[in-house]
Amino acid sequence: MVSPTPQFAAARQILRTLKARGYEAFFAGGCVRDLLLSRSPQDYDVATSATPDVVLDMFSRTTAVGAAFGVVLVAIDVAGERTMTEVATFRDDGAYSDGRHPDQVRYTLSSQEDVQRRDFTINGLLLDPESLPEIERPMEPAGASHLSFEMWDRNAIRKAVLDFVGGLADLDAGVVRAIGDPQRRFAEDHLRMLRAVRFAARFGFSIDPLTAAAIRSLAPNIQSVSRERVRDELTRMLTEGHARRAFELLDQTGLLAQVLPEVSKLKGVAQPPEWHPEGDVWIHTLLLLEQLEPGCSMTLAWGALLHDIGKPATFTPPKAPGDRIRFSGHVEIGVRIGAEICRRLRFSNDETGQILALIDNHMRFGDAPRMKTSTLKRFFRLNNFPEHLALHRMDSMASSGNLELYNFARERYEALPAEEVRPTPLLTGRDLIALGYQPGESFKAMLHLVEEAQLEGSIHTPEEAFDLIRKEFPPS
Numbered sequence: 001m002v003s004p005t006p007q008f009a010a011a012r013q014i015l016r017t018l019k020a021r022g023y024e025a026f027f028a029g030g031c032v033r034d035l036l037l038s039r040s041p042q043d044y045d046v047a048t049s050a051t052p053d054v055v056l057d058m059f060s061r062t063t064a065v066g067a068a069f070g071v072v073l074v075a076i077d078v079a080g081e082r083t084m085t086e087v088a089t090f091r092d093d094g095a096y097s098d099g100r101h102p103d104q105v106r107y108t109l110s111s112q113e114d115v116q117r118r119d120f121t122i123n124g125l126l127l128d129p130e131s132l133p134e135i136e137r138p139m140e141p142a143g144a145s146h147l148s149f150e151m152w153d154r155n156a157i158r159k160a161v162l163d164f165v166g167g168l169a170d171l172d173a174g175v176v177r178a179i180g181d182p183q184r185r186f187a188e189d190h191l192r193m194l195r196a197v198r199f200a201a202r203f204g205f206s207i208d209p210l211t212a213a214a215i216r217s218l219a220p221n222i223q224s225v226s227r228e229r230v231r232d233e234l235t236r237m238l239t240e241g242h243a244r245r246a247f248e249l250l251d252q253t254g255l256l257a258q259v260l261p262e263v264s265k266l267k268g269v270a271q272p273p274e275w276h277p278e279g280d281v282w283i284h285t286l287l288l289l290e291q292l293e294p295g296c297s298m299t300l301a302w303g304a305l306l307h308d309i310g311k312p313a314t315f316t317p318p319k320a321p322g323d324r325i326r327f328s329g330h331v332e333i334g335v336r337i338g339a340e341i342c343r344r345l346r347f348s349n350d351e352t353g354q355i356l357a358l359i360d361n362h363m364r365f366g367d368a369p370r371m372k373t374s375t376l377k378r379f380f381r382l383n384n385f386p387e388h389l390a391l392h393r394m395d396s397m398a399s400s401g402n403l404e405l406y407n408f409a410r411e412r413y414e415a416l417p418a419e420e421v422r423p424t425p426l427l428t429g430r431d432l433i434a435l436g437y438q439p440g441e442s443f444k445a446m447l448h449l450v451e452e453a454q455l456e457g458s459i460h461t462p463e464e465a466f467d468l469i470r471k472e473f474p475p476s
Contacts, residue, residue: 005040006078006079006081006083007041007042007043007044007083007085008041008044009078009079010044010076010078010083010085011027011031011043011044011045011046011085012044012129013076013078014046014059014074014076014085014087015027015046015048015128015129015130016130017058017059018046018048018050018055018058018087019130021050021054021058023048023049023050023054024048024049024090024109024111025046025047025048025049025050025128026046026047026048026111026126026127026128026162027044027045027046027047027126027127027128027129028045028046028047028088028115028125028126028127029045029047029118029123029124029125030045030123031043031044031045031127032125032126032127032157032161033122033123033125033167033171035127035154035157036125036154036157036158036161036168036171037171037203038154043085043086044085045085045086045087045088046085046086046087046088047087047088047089047090047111047114047126048087048088048089048090049089049090049109049111050087050089051070051089051107052064052070052071052072052089055072055074055087055089056072059074059075059076061074061075061076062074062075063075063084069091070088070089070090070091070107071086071087071088071089072086072087072088073085073086073087074087089107090107090108090109090110090111090113090114091106091107091108091114091117092106092108092113092114092116092117111126111162111164112164115164115165115179116164116165116179116180117179117188118165118179119178119179119185119189119192119195119196120167120170120176120177120178120179120192120195120196120199121165121166121167121170121177121178121179122167122170122171122175122176122177122199122205123167124163124164124165124167124179125161125162125163125165125167125168126161126162126163126164127157127160127161127162128160128162129160131160132156132157132160133156165179170208174203174204174205174206175205175206175207175208176196176199176200176203176205176206176207176208176211177207177208177210177211178192178196178208178210178211178214182208182210182211182213182214182215183214183217183218185214186214186215186218186221187218187221190218190221190222190224190225191222191225191229191230191233193215193218193219193221193222193253193255194222194225194230194233194234194237194250194255194259195233196211196215197215197237197246197249197250197253197255198233198236198237198240198246200245200249201237201240201242201243201245201246201249202240202241202242204242204245207249207253212252212253215253215254215255216253216254219253219254219255219257219258220258222255222258222259223258227344227345227346228345228346230259230345231345231346231347234259234260234345235298235301235302237250238289238292238296238298238301238302238304238305239292239294239295239296239297239298239301240294241292241293241294241295243289243290243292243301243304243305244286244287244289244290247263247285247286247289247305248286251264251267260341262306262309262312262337262341263285263305263306263309265312266280266281266282266285266308266309266311266312267280267281267282268280268282269281269282269311269312269315270315270325271284271311271325272324272325272326274324275399275400276399276400277399277400278398278399281308281311281312284308284398284399285304285305285307285308285398287397287398288304288305288307288394288395288398289304289305290398291304291394291397291398292304292394297387298351299351299354299355299358299384299387300358300387300390300391302342302347302351302355303354303355303358303359303362303387303391304358304391304394306334306337306338306341306355306359307334307358307359307362307391307395308330308334309334309337309338309341309359310327310329310330310331310332310333310334310335310336310337310359311327311330311334313330313333313337314326314327314328314329314330314333315327316328331359331360331362331363334359334360335356335359335360338355338356338359339352339356342355342356353383354383354384354387357382357383357388358387358388358391361379361382361388362388362391362392362395364379365392365405365406365409366405368405368408368409368412369405369408372456373455373456373457374451374452374455374456376412377416377420377421377455378455380412380413380416380421381421381422385413389406389409389410389413392405392406392409393406420455423454423455425447425450425451425454426450426454426459426460426461426462426464426465427446427447427450427462427465427466427469428447429443429447431462431466432446432447432469435466435469435470435475436475437469437473437475442473445473446469446472446473449468449469449472450465450468450469453465453468
């Protein structure tokens with residue numbers, strides 16, 4: 001059913017305005033696909049015969065972000081919310097020398113001609129909501145403003161769709177297929193190869209054999225795509241709830257070795273069966289990715305993908321009977337490799353810091369039951385500790401399935417009040433100066449001593465902290 005969202009109402013208002021002026025206008029692309037899949041579109045795009053200058057003149061609040069390519073953003077206020085709708089003029093693109101933008105754009109009055117330039121058949125469908133049957137409107141609740149509450153079922157939408165590319169049949173069959181010649185479609189925008197994988201994973205579709213073959217032959221061309229665009233596509237794959245399927249397809253199409261060769265090297269790296277009965281590092285990583293929920297944080301997702309990235313470089317086979325496979329130093333090496341990946345894909349400093357922290361600390365849970373109280377509290381101070389917990393749980397479930405360490409850490413973390421994990425310091429450097437100590441390197445040791453005792457619960461007041469300092473650091 002079509003839900004009455006502000007985005008839907010704004011796009012329909014734009015479409016009605018264009019049609020009232022004598023222009024053709026349709027909902028186009030992903031929103032039509034999602035409606036046919038009974039999914040709620042995040043936004044609605046409009047395709048029209050009106051040229052960009054007409055669109056810019058017709059609406060009061062516009063942004064010509066892609067006017068050279070026939071694209072204008074139109075702002076509409078609906079129910080107190082400002083929405084931005086992409087309005088694209090029907091066009092026929094020329095060659096794409098840079099693998100992203102057409103060298104030349106020719107506007108056309110033909111919607112059928114326009115859809116031929118789009119990427120996949122399931123994204124090449126058009127819908128005129130004005131052609132949908134009239135239905136009885138439910139009573140609008142108070143405060144609904146002028147939101148439209150029309151609703152149609154999937155069959156009604158299907159009957160109103162214009163399909164010039166076979167998209168309906170591919171939706172029914174569950175196939176991601178390039179429109180026309182897949183080699184040409186991917187040459188026009190190399191990122192479309194990653195998008196094919198993402199759509200197939202998201203919807204549980206297969207990739208058409210000719211489309212998949214074109215991806216395999218053109219996979220090295222993904223190197224010409226900006227690292228930010230590659231990063232964003234990979235992040236979507238990791239956080240949409242189908243990460244395992246996405247990375248299996250990346251591997252099968254040859255894209256994984258191009259965009260993340262370090263992850264590709266996880267394949268075939270054996271692990272000690274007593275700790276990892278599931279198989280090699282690649283299988284283990286896929287089992288982690290399978291647990292990532294839709295909408296999970298990108299740092300947790302990348303931490304899950306890269307947590308064992310140092311194992312291939314540190315693999316050591318058994319040296320004698322009774323010995324086992326070892327990965328000595330894989331955490332430290334993993335942090336270095338992870339840092340290079342984050343740099344290459346241009347993550348922010350904050351994102352990089354959290355991803356590397358997840359890699360760096362994922363093995364510490366094994367020591368948690370033996371940690372001193374102060375050490376455990378400092379462990380809990382890690383930024384966004386719940387992400388560390390979540391990664392450890394997935395790591396355990398992807399190997400032995402034993403959650404004893406996870407349950408221990410989670411229960412202790414949840415039981416400790418925040419003021420015990422990060423208590424107000426009992427002493428500061430100024431207090432030490434007031435006690436007659438001279439500022440210097442010893443201050444760090446003194447303050448650490450006090451904090452350690454405070455976290456252990458052996459002192460609770462500034463007076464007890466003063467006594468501890470005088471005892472361990474007698475005034476000269």
